[in-house]
Amino acid sequence: MMKFLYGIWDAFYYSFLEADRWKFYLVGLKNTLFMAGVACVIGVAIGMVLAILKVSIQASPAVRPRGTSFLGWWLIRLGGWFANLYTTVIRGTPVLVQLLILYFGVFKTAPKEYALLVAGLSFGINSGAYVCEIIRAGIQSVEKGQTEAGRSLGLNSRQTMRLVVLPQAIKNILPTLFNEFITLLKETSVAGYIALTDLTRAGDVVRSRVWNITPLIISGLIYLILVILLTKLQGVLERRLGASDRRL
Amino acid sequence: MIDVCNLSKAFGNHLVLDGINERIEKGEKVVVVGPSGSGKSTFLRCLNLLEQPTGGEIIFEGQNITDPKTNINLLRRKMGMVFQQFNLFPHLSVKKNITLAPVTLGLCSQREADEKAMTLLERISLVDKAEAYPRQLSGGQQQRIAIVRALAMNPEVMLFDEPTSALDPEMVGEVLEVMRELARDGMTMVVVTHEMGFAREAATRVLFMDEGQIKEQAPPDQFFSSPQHPRLKEFLHKVL
Ligand SMILES: Nc1ncnc2c1ncn2[C@@H]1O[C@H](COP(=O)(O)OP(=O)(O)OP(=O)(O)O)[C@@H](O)[C@H]1O
Numbered sequence: 073m074m075k076f077l078y079g080i081w082d083a084f085y086y087s088f089l090e091a092d093r094w095k096f097y098l099v100g101l102k103n104t105l106f107m108a109g110v111a112c113v114i115g116v117a118i119g120m121v122l123a124i125l126k127v128s129i130q131a132s133p134a135v136r137p138r139g140t141s142f143l144g145w146w147l148i149r150l151g152g153w154f155a156n157l158y159t160t161v162i163r164g165t166p167v168l169v170q171l172l173i174l175y176f177g178v179f180k181t182a183p184k185e186y187a188l189l190v191a192g193l194s195f196g197i198n199s200g201a202y203v204c205e206i207i208r209a210g211i212q213s214v215e216k217g218q219t220e221a222g223r224s225l226g227l228n229s230r231q232t233m234r235l236v237v238l239p240q241a242i243k244n245i246l247p248t249l250f251n252e253f254i255t256l257l258k259e260t261s262v263a264g265y266i267a268l269t270d271l272t273r274a275g276d277v278v279r280s281r282v283w284n285i286t287p288l289i290i291s292g293l294i295y296l297i298l299v300i301l302l303t304k305l306q307g308v309l310e311r312r313l314g315a316s317d318r319r320l
Numbered sequence: 321m322i323d324v325c326n327l328s329k330a331f332g333n334h335l336v337l338d339g340i341n342e343r344i345e346k347g348e349k350v351v352v353v354g355p356s357g358s359g360k361s362t363f364l365r366c367l368n369l370l371e372q373p374t375g376g377e378i379i380f381e382g383q384n385i386t387d388p389k390t391n392i393n394l395l396r397r398k399m400g401m402v403f404q405q406f407n408l409f410p411h412l413s414v415k416k417n418i419t420l421a422p423v424t425l426g427l428c429s430q431r432e433a434d435e436k437a438m439t440l441l442e443r444i445s446l447v448d449k450a451e452a453y454p455r456q457l458s459g460g461q462q463q464r465i466a467i468v469r470a471l472a473m474n475p476e477v478m479l480f481d482e483p484t485s486a487l488d489p490e491m492v493g494e495v496l497e498v499m500r501e502l503a504r505d506g507m508t509m510v511v512v513t514h515e516m517g518f519a520r521e522a523a524t525r526v527l528f529m530d531e532g533q534i535k536e537q538a539p540p541d542q543f544f545s546s547p548q549h550p551r552l553k554e555f556l557h558k559v560l
Pocket residue numbers: 331334336354355356357358359360361362363
């Protein structure tokens with residue numbers, strides 16, 4: 073038993089503490105969190121805009137009603153088509169391919185220091201397509217009667233969205249949105265392909281020094297802790313939002 | 321008060337309202353009956369533009385509501401609507417349900433709206449439910465609150481789309497009682513319902529709708545005692 077524990081300690085020592093290797097993981101962790109953070113902000117921003125476009129086109133009549141603005145109707149149509157194209161292409165291709173195209177193509181002249189930002193942007197662009205679908209589904213899960221009740225009281229479509237639909241939709245959106253954040257956090261591990269030191273890459277570099285898989289297990293554990301923290305945060309938010317449900 | 325001229329509505333190729341002409345005066349209580357799928361709900365929902373008509377005009381207090389330049393949000397404030405499924409806002413307390421629209425639209429302060437809400441709740445004997453949430457209430461209680469939520473906007477006409485059809489039988493009475501009281505107070509009402517008893521006592525006029533047209537209309541006693549149109553005879557035979 074002692075021997076077993078000593079073995080673990082030994083492996084941990086060589087993979088983490090010796091030669092200040094933990095600093096390596098720390099850099100990886102920092103980069104992973106940076107990319108995930110940037111991607112999360114960009115993803116939610118893109119997702120919200122696309123979701124609004126998609127919901128608008130679905131709420132707008134297929135045939136332009138007499139006398140309504142020609143331009144407005146076509147703008148809604150164009151926006152909706154763009155949103156559909158975006159989600160189809162982005163969800164239909166691997167995130168790694170998108171990252172490589174962005175890094176070696178679109179931003180090929182960008183200085184190396186911006187690689188992290190490019191990666192964050194790439195993951196954000198990818199995540200936006202999924203966030204869009206999450207928000208859209210959340211909004212559309214709220215019964216049509218709710219919108220009709222709001223509008224019949226004289227609220228305009230924005231007020232109805234903000235005060236009636238979104239507060240109900242958020243309860244459906246939050247769990248799937250956190251799911252997306254968790255996926256996003258782990259997906260940043262493909263950043264190693266463009267020579268960035270993220271948490272996965274850090275573990276792998278240490279592995280090539282110590283010649284065993286302990287560093288990868290350490291990286292994995294750090295991901296696990298992050299995900300558990302995210303899940304805890306989700307629980308807290310959901311409990312706060314559940315007020316009107318709990319009073320059954 | 322409401323003038324409907326040659327109103328038609330099609331969903332795709334399916335013509336649901338077929339050239340309806342109707343005039344509803346202030347203070348009238350118009351009850352609309354007819355077989356399922358005849359277009360009753362669609363007619364009612366066209367009146368406050370929850371459905372966009374595909375032809376004809378609706379004039380409400382001199383304003384053409386089908387004109388795209390009309391601000392429909394302003395007109396809807398004057399037209400309360402009560403739905404079959406109540407459609408209370410489940411994330412808001414009863415009091416907030418009632419005060420949301422008047423306060424958001426800047427018609428009164430939250431305090432004034434709260435006071436008004438309590439007065440309205442008193443009228444339907446549900447003051448003790450002011451802080452409750454819709455899910456905690458029975459269907460009958462929810463529908464009565466939906467009615468006063470619409471009344472909080474001081475509408476000039478109330479539209480009801482089968483307000484008692486989703487209720488357990490023992491709760492139908494309490495909702496009809498609130499509607500009868502409203503009728504006695506002089507509210508202009510357009511009511512789609514299968515409650516023939518209500519039509520008999522409270523209506524000033526009953527419309528029979530069939531295949532997207534108003535096939536017959538009369539004051540209630542005449543409507544029920546001497547129907548003319550064969551489709552109406554058949555319909556009354558089935559429901560009475
Ligand atoms: N949004 C819609 N899209 C397509 N068809 C519709 C829509 N709403 C109603 N309809 C059709 O229009 C017809 C009339 O519907 P409506 O709801 O007005 O009837 P109703 O008289 O209210 O019937 P019920 O007594 O069952 O409520 C029906 O055939 C229905 O299928």
